[in-house]
Amino acid sequence: xxxxxxxxxxxxxxxxxxxxxxxxxxxxxxxxxxxxxxxxxxxxxxxxxxxxxxxxxxxxxxxxxxxxxxxxxxxxxxxxxxxxxxxxxxxxxxxxxxxxxxxxxxxxxxxxxxxxxxxxxxxxxxxxxxxxxxxxxxxxxxxxxxxxxxxxxxxxxxxxxxxxxxxxxxxxxxxxxxxxxxxxxxxxxxxxxxxxxxx
Amino acid sequence: xxxxxxxxxxxxxxxxxxxxxxxxxxxxxxxxxxxxxxxxxxxxxxxxxxxxxxxxxxxxxxxxxxxxxxxxxxxxxxxxxxxxxxxxxxxxxxxxxxxxxxxxxxxxxxxxxxxxxxxxxxxxxxxxxxxxxxxxxxxxxxxxxxxxxxxxxxxxxxxxxxxxxxxxxxxxxxxxxxxxxxxxxxxxxxxxxxxxxxxxxxxxxxxxxxxxxxxxxxxxxxxxxxxxxxxxxxxxxxxxxxx
Numbered sequence: 001x002x003x004x005x006x007x008x009x010x011x012x013x014x015x016x017x018x019x020x021x022x023x024x025x026x027x028x029x030x031x032x033x034x035x036x037x038x039x040x041x042x043x044x045x046x047x048x049x050x051x052x053x054x055x056x057x058x059x060x061x062x063x064x065x066x067x068x069x070x071x072x073x074x075x076x077x078x079x080x081x082x083x084x085x086x087x088x089x090x091x092x093x094x095x096x097x098x099x100x101x102x103x104x105x106x107x108x109x110x111x112x113x114x115x116x117x118x119x120x121x122x123x124x125x126x127x128x129x130x131x132x133x134x135x136x137x138x139x140x141x142x143x144x145x146x147x148x149x150x151x152x153x154x155x156x157x158x159x160x161x162x163x164x165x166x167x168x169x170x171x172x173x174x175x176x177x178x179x180x181x182x183x184x185x186x187x188x189x190x191x192x193x194x195x196x197x198x199x
Numbered sequence: 200x201x202x203x204x205x206x207x208x209x210x211x212x213x214x215x216x217x218x219x220x221x222x223x224x225x226x227x228x229x230x231x232x233x234x235x236x237x238x239x240x241x242x243x244x245x246x247x248x249x250x251x252x253x254x255x256x257x258x259x260x261x262x263x264x265x266x267x268x269x270x271x272x273x274x275x276x277x278x279x280x281x282x283x284x285x286x287x288x289x290x291x292x293x294x295x296x297x298x299x300x301x302x303x304x305x306x307x308x309x310x311x312x313x314x315x316x317x318x319x320x321x322x323x324x325x326x327x328x329x330x331x332x333x334x335x336x337x338x339x340x341x342x343x344x345x346x347x348x349x350x351x352x353x354x355x356x357x358x359x360x361x362x363x364x365x366x367x368x369x370x371x372x373x374x375x376x377x378x379x380x381x382x383x384x385x386x387x388x389x390x391x392x393x394x395x396x397x398x399x400x401x402x403x404x405x406x407x408x409x410x411x412x413x414x415x416x417x418x419x420x421x422x423x424x425x426x427x428x429x430x431x432x433x434x435x436x437x438x439x440x441x442x
Binding site: 002003004005006007008009010011022024030031032033034035036037038080081114115144178179181182183196 | 240
C-alpha cells in the first residue's frame, strides 16, 4: 500500500498521458554516459558486423553514407525517467545492414567506441524497429548524443540505443552488456517499466 | 521492492538544498556513489519517482541521507525541500547503480571533481573512505557558483584540515571570497594541472555535475593525459548547448 505524501500533488500536463509508466516529459535532451565522450573522426570511423569469430561485413563512413537512409520520427524514453516526444532522426535501418548476411543468431551485442556495450534480442533490431542514426533534428549528430552515429531502438529504454556505435556481434546465446551487468534490466521495455533487474 | 524510510532529521545545506536523513529498517546497505529512487504519492493516487544520490557512508544503522537541490520547475524536489517534515515517511527503492561508485578495496589515488550539486555522490565516497578506514589518497576539486552555494562546508573543512582525509580545492565560478587567489571562472587546464593527480599515477577520476560541466572537465582530463578508461562520469540536467 502506498504511503500518501501529505501536501504532494501532480504538476503534470495533459501531454504526459502518452508516456510509459513512471516517465515525465522533457523538452531538453539530457545526456547520460558512463565516461568521457569519445570523439571519433569520420576518416577513422568504421562499422562492422561479426559473428564472434569472423567479420561478416564492414563499412567505412563513405560506404555507410552511400546506403539508402530513412527519416524516423519517434518518442524517446530514458530509464532515468525522462521522455521526449516526436524527435526526428535520419539513419540506415538495421534490416538494410543485415540484408546480405546469412544468420541463425538470436541475440546481438552492440559495441561502441569508448568500450560501451549493450545486448538485445536480434528480433528487436529487425522489421524496421532499429537504425544506425547519424542526424538528429536535421543536423549531424553531436558527439555528446552519440555522433558520428548511434544505434536507435526507440521501443526500448534509451540505454539500448548505444552511442558512438562501431559494430554488432551476432550471437546464439545472450550475453549482458554494460548496464545490464550493473543491475539494469536485461530487456528494458518502458511500457512494462523494466528498469532494473527483477522488474 | 519499495521500502519505507522515516524522516529523522532535516538540514539546509544552502538556500536551495536540503539534506534529508532517513531511518530505513532492513536497508540492504550501499556503496559510495549509488543512488536511491524516491516515490511520492498524492491523495488521488498519482505518484512520481525521482532518483537522488545517496550522501551518507554505508552504515549498520539503516541510516540514509540524501541531499536534494530544489529545481524551480521540479515536481518532486520542491516537495522534498519545502514540505517534508520530520516524522514523515517516504517510499524508497535501492540502492541503484554499480558503475559510478568507490569501493574501499580500491587502493589507487582518487580524484573527485564536482560541479554544483554533483558533490553529493562524491561526498558519499569521501565519507565511505573515512568510515572504512581506507588510507587511499583523495583529492576533491569542487566547482561552485559562490561560497554560499557550498554543500558540507564545515565537514569538508574538518576532513581536509585535521585528518588529511581529502585535499579540497574550490573553484568559484561567479563570486569568490575576498582575497581568493584565483579570479572567478570555470575549471581550466591550469587548475586541472595544478590541483589534480598527475595522469601517470593511475588515479581514478570521478566527475559529477551538469552535462556541460562534465563534458568540459573530462575533455580537459583526457587532453591532460588521463586515460578515458580511468574516468567515470555522472551527468545531470539538460545539454549545455540547446538547439
